[in-house]
Amino acid sequence: MPNKRAAMKDLRQSKKRQARNIKMQTHVKHSYKDIQTLLRMGKTGEATQALLAFQKTADKAARGKSVHRNKANRMKSRLMKRLAGA
Numbered sequence: 001m002p003n004k005r006a007a008m009k010d011l012r013q014s015k016k017r018q019a020r021n022i023k024m025q026t027h028v029k030h031s032y033k034d035i036q037t038l039l040r041m042g043k044t045g046e047a048t049q050a051l052l053a054f055q056k057t058a059d060k061a062a063r064g065k066s067v068h069r070n071k072a073n074r075m076k077s078r079l080m081k082r083l084a085g086a
Contacts, residue, residue, distance in 0.1 A: 042086070
């Protein structure tokens with residue numbers, strides 16, 4: 001446990017940031033898996049709509065540094081390739 005007031009505040013901020021990052025990361029992962037499921041089921045129309053929403057969330061997560069920008073771009077690219085092949 002920190003002793004100084006500044007260190008206590010820093011700990012509080014770190015916990016808030018960690019919770020925010022984890023929430024954003026799980027949201028990105030779930031969206032990614034949902035699109036993969038839609039593609040497996042052959043629902044390309046719904047997958048296209050979900051992909052547009054996923055791009056927005058992935059970019060937002062990358063902007064907030066919850067997810068690395070290269071990872072977000074890689075995930076978007078893979079989904080777009082699978083959608084184009086479907």
